[in-house]
Structure formats: structure tokens, C-alpha cells
Amino acid sequence: MSAEDILVSFQGVQKSYDGEQLVVKDLNLDIAKGEFLTMLGPSGSGKTTCLMMLAGFEPATHGEIYLDGRPINNVPPHKRGIGMVFQNYALFPHMTVAENLAFPLQVRKQMNKAEVAERVQKTLDMVQLGEFGNRRPMQLSGGQQQRVAVARALVFDPELVLMDEPLGALDKQLREQMQYEIKHIHEQLGVTVVYVTHDQSEALTMSTRVAVFNDGVIQQIAAPDVLYEKPDNAFCAQFIGENNTFVGEIMSVKGETCEVKLVDGSVVTSNKIDAASAVGSRTTLSLRPERIEVNPSAKSKYANAFEGTVKELIYLGDHIRTVASVCGNDEFIVKIPNSSEHASLSVGEKVKLGWTVEDCRALDA
Amino acid sequence: MAIHPYSTVPQRAWHYSYLIFCAIVFFFLVAPLVAVIPLSFTSGAFLIFTPEMLAFDPEGYSLRWYRLLIGDCSDAVVTTVCSDKWVRGAKNSFFIAICATVLATTLGTLAAQAISKPYMPFGKVIMAMMISPLIVPLIITAPAISLWYSELNLTQTYTGLVFAHTVLGIPFVVITVTSTLVGFDQSLMRAAAGLGGGPVYNFFKVQMPLILPGMISGGLFAFITSFDEVVVVLFIGGLEQHTLPKQMWSGIRQEISPTILSAATILVLLSIVLLTTVELLRRRSDRIRGVTGR
Numbered sequence: 119m120s121a122e123d124i125l126v127s128f129q130g131v132q133k134s135y136d137g138e139q140l141v142v143k144d145l146n147l148d149i150a151k152g153e154f155l156t157m158l159g160p161s162g163s164g165k166t167t168c169l170m171m172l173a174g175f176e177p178a179t180h181g182e183i184y185l186d187g188r189p190i191n192n193v194p195p196h197k198r199g200i201g202m203v204f205q206n207y208a209l210f211p212h213m214t215v216a217e218n219l220a221f222p223l224q225v226r227k228q229m230n231k232a233e234v235a236e237r238v239q240k241t242l243d244m245v246q247l248g249e250f251g252n253r254r255p256m257q258l259s260g261g262q263q264q265r266v267a268v269a270r271a272l273v274f275d276p277e278l279v280l281m282d283e284p285l286g287a288l289d290k291q292l293r294e295q296m297q298y299e300i301k302h303i304h305e306q307l308g309v310t311v312v313y314v315t316h317d318q319s320e321a322l323t324m325s326t327r328v329a330v331f332n333d334g335v336i337q338q339i340a341a342p343d344v345l346y347e348k349p350d351n352a353f354c355a356q357f358i359g360e361n362n363t364f365v366g367e368i369m370s371v372k373g374e375t376c377e378v379k380l381v382d383g384s385v386v387t388s389n390k391i392d393a394a395s396a397v398g399s400r401t402t403l404s405l406r407p408e409r410i411e412v413n414p415s416a417k418s419k420y421a422n423a424f425e426g427t428v429k430e431l432i433y434l435g436d437h438i439r440t441v442a443s444v445c446g447n448d449e450f451i452v453k454i455p456n457s458s459e460h461a462s463l464s465v466g467e468k469v470k471l472g473w474t475v476e477d478c479r480a481l482d483a
Numbered sequence: 484m485a486i487h488p489y490s491t492v493p494q495r496a497w498h499y500s501y502l503i504f505c506a507i508v509f510f511f512l513v514a515p516l517v518a519v520i521p522l523s524f525t526s527g528a529f530l531i532f533t534p535e536m537l538a539f540d541p542e543g544y545s546l547r548w549y550r551l552l553i554g555d556c557s558d559a560v561v562t563t564v565c566s567d568k569w570v571r572g573a574k575n576s577f578f579i580a581i582c583a584t585v586l587a588t589t590l591g592t593l594a595a596q597a598i599s600k601p602y603m604p605f606g607k608v609i610m611a612m613m614i615s616p617l618i619v620p621l622i623i624t625a626p627a628i629s630l631w632y633s634e635l636n637l638t639q640t641y642t643g644l645v646f647a648h649t650v651l652g653i654p655f656v657v658i659t660v661t662s663t664l665v666g667f668d669q670s671l672m673r674a675a676a677g678l679g680g681g682p683v684y685n686f687f688k689v690q691m692p693l694i695l696p697g698m699i700s701g702g703l704f705a706f707i708t709s710f711d712e713v714v715v716v717l718f719i720g721g722l723e724q725h726t727l728p729k730q731m732w733s734g735i736r737q738e739i740s741p742t743i744l745s746a747a748t749i750l751v752l753l754s755i756v757l758l759t760t761v762e763l764l765r766r767r768s769d770r771i772r773g774v775t776g777r
Contacts, residue, residue, distance in 0.1 A: 175673055195676040196685075208674035212692045221688070222678035270678065 124187075125151045125278060125310050126172065131181035133167050133334075141167050143334040145181070149312060151277070154304050156313045156321040159331030160357070168331075169280050169314045174198050185278070196225075201271030201279040201309075205286055207263045209255035215242070215266050216251035222274040241273045244303065261292045268300065272307065281313045285320065297323045318358045322346065330354050347406075350391065352481045355404035362410075362450050364403040368395055368480070375475055378403060382446030387421045388478035400483040407451040409477040412440070412461045413470050420472030426450065428467045444471055516751055523548060523744035530739060548741040552749075564738070569746060572730035579641065579726065580709040583648035587705040590649065591656025592698055598657070599664040610661070614654040621714045624651075629718040639721030647715045652705025656698065663697025663768070696768035700761045707757060 126149040133142040142164040149155050157165035170176040172183060174195035182189050190198055201222075210218050219238040223229055229237065242248050245265040255263055264284060271279050281300075285293045301324045304311050315321055321328045322342040329339040330353070338350040349355035352363070364386065366378040376390040378401055388403055395401050414420055426444030440452040440463060452471065454460050463469060486498055526545035527533045535543025547558045556565035594613055598606050616624060628647050629638060637643030667690065675685040691698070713728035720729065727746070734743050 173673075173677060175676075195673070196679050196681050198677075199679065200677060202674065202677040204670050204674055206668070206670060208668065208670040210671060210675075210689055221675070221680070225679040225684065274679065 121187075123150045124148045125153075125185065126312070127184040128168070128172075129182050129184065131168075131171065131178050131183060133164070133171060133176065134179045140179075141334055142171075145334075145336065147329065147336065147339070149310065151310055152308050154301070154311045154313065154324055154326045156315060156325040156328045157331055158315060158318060158321040158328050158357075160316060163331040164334040165314050165316075165329075165331040166282060169282055169312060172312065173200055173202055173280055199274075199276055199278075201274070201276035203267045203271045203279070203281040203284040205283045207255070207267040207284075209263060209266055209270070211255055214252050214254055215247065215258070218255065218266060219251075219270050219273045222270065226274065237273060241269045244272075245269045245299075260288055261296065264288060264296060265299075268303070272303070272309065276309070278310045278312065281311065283315055284313075285315075285317075293320070294323075300324060322358070330357060332357070348391075349404060349479065349481070352402040352404065352483075355402075355479070355481060360407050360451060360453075362405040362407060362447065364405075364445060364447055365483070366401060366403060368397050368399055368401055371397055376401075376480055378480060380445050384424060384445045386445070386478060387475050388480045389476055391479045392482045395480065395482070401480045402483055404479045404481055405473060405477060407439075408437075408453040408455075409473055410452045411472050412452060412454060412463070414472040421475045422478060423470055423472040426469055426471050428463050428465055428469055431463060431465060442469065442471065519744050520748050520751070523741055523748045525741050528741070530741060530744070548745040551740075551742050552745045568725065568730050569727070569742070572725050572727040575725055576710055576727040579644050579648060579724070580706050582641075582645040583652055583709040584702050584706040586645065586649040587652030588656050588698055588702040591653045591701060591705070592660050592694075594653070595657050595660035595664060599661055610657070613657045616651050617654040621651075621712075625714045625718040628715060632719055638719045639724065641724060643719055644716065644724050647719060648709035648712060649705075651712065651715070652708050655704035655708065656701035659697045659701035659704070660694060663694045667694055696764040699764055703757050703761055707754070 126147075128145045128147040131142060131145040132140055134140050145164075145168060157168060159165045167176060171178050172185075174190070174193065178191060182191055184190065185193075185198065185200075209215075210221065213221070216235075216238050219241055220234050223234045223237060238251065239248065242251055245268060247262060247265055247269070250258065250262065250266075255266060258266065264287075267284065268281075271281075284300075285296050288296060297320055300311075304324075313321075313324065322345075325342055327339060327341055328345050330337045330345065332353050338345060338354045340348075340350075345354065346359055349358065355361045356363070364378070364380050366380040366386070368390075369377045369379050369385065371390060374390060375387055378386050378388055380386060380403075386403060392401065411420070414423065424444050426442040428440060428442050429448070430441040432439040432441075435456065437456055438454045438460070440454055442450045442452060444450045450471075454463075461469075486495060490498070521536070522530060522532065524544045524546065525533060525536060526543055526547060527536075533543050537543075550558060551565055552569045554565070554567040554570045591613075594609075597603055598610050598613075600606070603609075628650075632638045632643045632647070635643075637646065671689055671693075672685055675689045676682070680688065711728055713726075713732050716724065716726050716729050717732070720726065727750075731743055731746060734740065
């Protein structure tokens with residue numbers, strides 16, 4: 119991305135709370151204008167700290183954060199002009215919904231009363247709460263409060279909106295609905311969103327790009343499909359979606375592919391991803407459960423085909439989750455789509471399992 | 484502790500004796516106050532229930548001691564000197580108490596803010612010092628204040644009395660506001676800052692309305708403390724700073740007159756009004772906080 123497209127830039131940012139342990143280690147990240155960037159990671163991975171540094175609630179220990187080309191380390195939060203949605207919504211309980219939305223407009227003193235009222239109403243309509251302006255936050259349901267919080271972060275037309283696990287407190291169905299709503303609002307307004315979550319499906323659903331955090335370091339930053347299909351390392355493969363892993367030793371390397379000898383002696387041909395690993399080094403093979411074919415027909419030529427034993431079958435409606443024992447891995451998962459001609463298996467049965475070289479990725483150990 | 488269908492005889496007996504005990508405690512607490520009120524309407528000159536009063540004869544009752552209280556000397560009274568001392572005392576008391584309350588509430592709230600910050604160094608020590616006037620006996624504090632203020636030429640001045648009463652009132656404000664701040668969701672202040680409000684603007688717009696019940700109830704305690712206070716006034720107050728409690732004190736010592744009962748009746752009513760206000764505010768804060776649910 120070119121320099122003028124960049125809205126936020128973290129450059130060599132470090133953060134330590136106690137002066138000894140780094141919560142964020144040397145973060146370098148550019149966020150483009152109009153992007154929906156999600157910071158995804160387990161708790162304690164440093165993602166929320168990054169958001170708080172960007173919002174100005176936590177100072178960076180080292181490095182500099184730029185907003186629209188301007189260094190903002192010494193700019194207090196209220197002068198950064200960034201909208202923020204908090205995990206607990208942080209709506210002002212003593213004000214009505216409309217007063218909550220009017221707050222950022224009144225602070226700025228750039229609009230008269232009528233303009234403020236009009237803008238508030240327009241924003242409430244956008245989140246389908248047009249009728250609720252006179253209610254107090256506590257008279258609304260969780261989902262409605264969530265929408266008010268989003269509306270309040272957007273009402274003053276900020277270029278950048280930060281969201282800190284905003285859907286964490288909602289039930290599953292509402293959460294999914296809100297994911298689509300936030301995504302649509304983002305598309306409609308073209309505002310830049312930085313979103314923090316530990317829920318990988320939320321990240322995949324909404325984002326333009328996802329930055330996977332672990333241990334204070336970005337492990338991989340990529341579009342959702344790339345992240346899911348082409349994880350760079352074992353952590354990303356494990357953290358996003360379901361994943362089968364084999365541990366083994368590289369026997370030979372041939373261009374993009376390599377042959378890996380597993381613990382039980384079987385040899386798997388796979389796509390070599392981790393540049394550092396050479397012949398003789400240990401590697402983790404990653405394989406998505408839906409990319410495995412059960413009892414492949416004779417005409418399909420899978421480079422990898424192994425005999426396994428079915429250990430467990432779980433009926434999940436749209437697919438059947440099968441746990442098998444293959445190549446020394448007793449928890450090998452295969453997702454069999456519930457189509458009209460799917461293989462019908464029974465526990466204890468011997469099956470052939472096949473997968474391609476491309477779907478099997480040899481990552482770091 | 485209620486009576487259940489399965490309560491045994493000793494349990495029932497215990498329950499009734501408990502109720503009787505409570506009634507007796509209540510009676511001993513309230514009886515002197517209740518006795519004071521009718522007695523303040525006596526037409527006699529002494530602190531006794533006259534036969535006319537006991538017979539509910541209108542002749543036995545009058546407002547003469549109330550007239551005396553407000554400095555109306557139209558009744559001929561031999562036993563009590565008629566002067567404007569009560570009115571002056573009341574004015575002084577209100578003036579000093581209001582000034583001290585405003586100061587104590589402002590300073591106490593600021594102190595509570597600082598003490599409540601998690602990174603405040605020596606927060607506990609500072610808290611202990613702030614509330615020490617509540618623990619140290621007044622008879623020790625008062626001479627200390629007197630000695631110190633005479634160095635500063637603050638004795639026998641309104642400023643000195645207001646400052647001394649502010650010190651006595653601050654602990655109440657610090658305690659109530661600190662406990663209110665525990666329930667205050669700090670992310671509201673972050674949200675307000677994120678939305679563009681400066682720290683001072685956010686305090687008045689967001690935090691103060693939510694902690695106001697704590698500030699007001701602390702302020703009321705500070706007000707009552709100052710309004711009731713006699714020891715410090717005796718030590719550092721001059722002739723000018725003649726307050727209501729000081730007038731009652733000298734009234735009791737120099738003349739036994741029903742005027743003091745009239746004053747007491749008015750003070751009882753004032754206390755009831757203030758305490759009712761505290762209770763109503765507490766309910767309001769409970770209502771707001773109860774539904775925010777955090």
C-alpha cells in the first residue's frame with residue numbers, strides 16, 4: 119500500500135506494564151484507509167494492549183504510532199478523534215440514548231442544537247433504533263445497547279473506529295446478526311475499523327485483513343481466506359479453524375514439496391512452507407479436516423493415501439465429524455459432508471484416507 | 484427472624500422477647516426527643532409539664548419561647564434575657580457550616596479521586612490521615628488547632644472556623660465518595676475521553692452526575708458536623724463567631740429556659756429533613772446503579 123493510503127502505522131512499538139516483561143514486542147503494522155482490520159489472538163496475546171495504545175489509554179513503552187502521518191504518542195485520547203466501542207458498551211447510564219449520541223457532537227461545539235438532533239436521529243435510524251432516542255440505556259436489551267454503542271462511536275464521523283470485543287456479551291445468534299450489521303455499516307460508511315476479538319469465526323466473517331497475535335507478536339497478517347487456507351505457521355493453523363497435525367522429520371526436499379517421515383514410519387509428501395526447515399529438521403504438518411477424502415475412488419490420484427481406523431462418528435447435521443486413527447495420530451478429524459452419496463461408515467471400520475500435496479503444509483516444528 | 488408454622492415454643496418466646504427488646508431500645512432512643520417537643524410549647528417559665536399542659540388546656544401552651552428565640556421581646560420574661568443571640572448564632576452557624584460543607588465536599592471529592600486510583604502511591608496512608616479527624620478525639624484536635632491557628636492569626640476569625648470545620652467534615656466526604664467510586668465504571672471516563680471530552684468536561688458531564696449521591700450524603704454529614712460542633716468553636720471562636728451550639732452551651736450553663744427546647748425542636752426537624760434527603764438520594768443512586776448491572 120502506498121504512503122497516502124495508510125491511516126495508522128505502528129512502528130517498532132513495544133509495551134511493558136512492569137518494565138520487565140514485554141506484552142507487545144516490536145510491533146510494525148500499517149493499516150490502510152477504509153480497511154477492516156481484526157486483531158485476533160488468545161487472551162494475553164497483546165491485542166487489546168495494542169488497541170489501548172492506539173486509543174491513547176496506554177502509553178507505548180517504545181516506538182511510535184502514527185495516525186494519518188502524524189505521530190500521536192503525545193496526543194491525549196480526547197484529541198485523537200477516534201471512535202471507540204467498549205466491551206461493556208460504556209454507555210452513560212444517566213443520559214438518554216439520544217443524549218449519549220449527542221455527547222461527542224456537543225463537545226466539539228461545531229453544530230447547533232437542530233443539527234445535533236438531526237445527526238443523532240440519522241445515526242439512530244442507521245442502527246434501526248430510531249424510536250429509542252428517549253430511552254435510557256438500561257431500558258434496552260443487550261443487543262440494542264450494543265447498537266447504541268456502535269452508533270455513538272460513529273456519530274461524529276471519525277476516520278477510525280476501534281472495537282474491543284464488542285460482541286462478547288451477546289448470545290450466539292445475536293452475535294452473528296451483529297457481525298453482519300457491523301460489516302454492512304463498515305461497507306456503507308467506508309470508515310476504517312480496528313477490531314479486537316478472540317473469536318476466530320468473528321474475525322473471518324468481518325475482516326478485510328486479520329492480524330493473528332500470540333505472545334506479543336503478530337504471527338501472520340493476511341486476508342481471511344489466505345489465513346485459513348495458507349497459514350504460515352503452526353500457531354495460526356491451530357488457532358484458526360480445525361486442524362490435523364502430524365509431527366515428523368523432513369527426509370528430502372524437492373522444490374516446493376518435501377517428504378516427511380512421521381513418528382510411526384509412514385512418509386507424507388507435503389507442501390514445504392517454513393523456509394527455515396531443511397533436510398533432517400523437525401516439522402509440523404497441518405491439514406484441514408474438510409480437505410480429506412474418505413475411500414477415494416480409483417481415478418482420483420492422491421499423493422497421500424493411508425489406511426486408518428474409524429474411532430468415533432458425530433452427527434452434526436450438515437456434516438459428520440469422524441475421528442480416525444491414522445499414521446500414529448489417534449485424533450485425526452475428517453469432516454464428511456452430509457451429501458446424498460457420502461460414505462457411510464461405522465466405528466471400528468478400516469478406511470482409506472487421501473489428501474493432496476497442496477493441502478498438506480509443512481510448517482515450523 | 485419470623486415465626487414459622489414449625490417454630491417451637493422457645494423459638495416463639497424468643498421471637499416475642501426480641502420484639503419487646505427492640506421496642507424498649509427504640510423507646511429510650513426517641514423518648515427524650517419526643518418529650519422535648521411539647522415542652523417547648525409551654526407557657527410556663529420552667530422545664531416541667533405544668534398541670535394545664537397535662538390537661539390539654541390551651542392556656543398551658545404558647546409560642547412565647549419561639550418568639551424569644553427569634554429575638555421578639557414583646558413578652559415580659561423575668562427568667563430569660565431577651566436578645567438576638569439565637570438569631571445571630573443561627574446565622575453564624577449556617578454561614579460557617581455552608582462554607583465548610585462546600586470546601587469539604589470539593590476537597591474531599593478531589594482527594595477521593597486520587598486515593599481511588601490504583602497507581603496512587605501511599606494511598607492507604609493518605610486515606611488514614613484524611614480520616615484521622617474522625618478518630619482522634621475532638622478534645623485533642625481542638626487545642627492542637629487552636630495552638631496552630633494562633634500562630635497563623637486564624638483564631639477568632641470566620642476563616643479559621645471554616646477551615647477547622649472543613650478538616651472535620653472532609654473524612655465523611657472522602658469515605659462516602661471513595662465507596663461510591665468503587666461502583667463507578669471507569670470505562671465510562673475512557674469512553675467520554677474517546678468521544679472528545681477533556682478531563683474536566685468529562686468529570687462534570689459524566690462522573691459527577693453518577694457520584695453525586697455520594698458527594699451529597701458526604702456533604703450533608705459534613706454540614707451536620709459543622710452545624711453541631713461546639714468544642715472547636717469554644718477553643719478558637721471569638722465573640723464574633725457566636726454559633727448556635729455555643730449559644731445552647733452557654734444557655735444551659737447560665738439560664739435554664741424553655742428557649743433551648745424550642746431551638747432543639749427546630750434542630751430535630753432540620754435533622755429529619757436532612758436524613759430524609761440522604762435516604763432519598765441513596766435510593767436514587769441504587770436505582771441508577773441497579774439497572775446498569777455492573
